[in-house]
Amino acid sequence: MTNIRTVLVIGSGAMGSQIAMVCANAGLTVTCTDLDQSALDRAESMLRARMDSTVAKGRMTAEQRDAAFERLTLTTDRDSAARTADLVIEAAVEKLVVKRSLFAELADLAPESAILASNSSSFVPSSMASAVTHPGRFCNIHFFNPALVMKCVEVVRGPETTDDTMVAATAFVEEIGKIPVVLEKEIPGFVANRILGAVRDEALHLLEGGYADVEAIDTACRTALGYPMGPFELMDLTGIDIGYLVKKQRFAESGDPKDQPADTVTRLVERGDLGRKTGRGWYIYSDSGEKQGINQL
Structure with missing residues (x-):
């Protein structure tokens, strides 16, 4: 080589x-x-x-x-x-x-x-x-x-x-x-994103179940688990549409309803609220990229 x-x-x-x-x-x-x-x-x-x-x-x-x-x-x-x-x-x-x-x-x-x-x-x-x-x-x-x-x-x-x-x-x-x-062996999501995906899915479960809001979940992950940013902040950084497309593809392959994108994720993507790159995602951002508040779902 x-x-x-x-x-x-x-x-x-x-x-x-x-x-x-x-x-x-x-x-x-x-x-x-x-x-x-x-x-x-x-x-x-x-x-x-x-x-x-x-x-x-x-x-x-x-x-x-x-x-x-x-x-x-x-x-x-x-x-x-x-x-x-x-x-x-x-x-x-x-x-x-x-x-x-x-x-x-x-x-x-x-x-x-x-x-x-x-x-x-x-x-x-x-x-x-x-x-x-x-x-x-x-x-x-x-x-x-x-x-x-x-x-x-x-x-x-x-x-x-x-x-x-x-x-x-x-x-x-x-x-x-x-x-x-x-x-040495392939698996969808590899190592880091499979672990991140499990955290993201649980965060969405807690949000959609009404247990805690976006900011509370992100705060818990930063202050209790030592994460540099919470799962919703991370989704906004990487692009909500990226995770959405991954889930859509995985569901197309598996047919397992658990692999479908979360309802709140789908709603944001359909609205074009894709995270920092669009100024709105889970949070609302200023032109300089500073968080201005939580986006209403």
């Missing part, structure tokens, strides 16, 4: 753009692509603001920041970057049909030695690897939000993933300064 020096990230949303920046900060040559130029422009603006803040806090020099941006290209030209990539990381919308279509195309474009990886935690490697040639080079490399800060990265083996792929993917995670958590 080739040494990973050139990375292609598909998707310039919050996760994709930050994954790309992490790689560039680590000295790798990175391309981040998106179908929409305006999305790339927003991503660049966000990254520059974050990196300027990092410099202001003394965590890196201005020269290091500028060198990292020199190694990062944001473009709509996905195909050219794919042809020279050692590693492709997909961070597109959480819809399996979209991911499978993307990987089928990427498998024909990228070198046979390239690793193909998804950032998804909801879809296991086998659900996507079957769409590509040489499925042995496929795995999940799952970052956590915000990727520029969070240290954990889950590296997940599918049934056909080769040892070489796992070794190279794990070494890549270490090289970019993250801590790999290796799963």
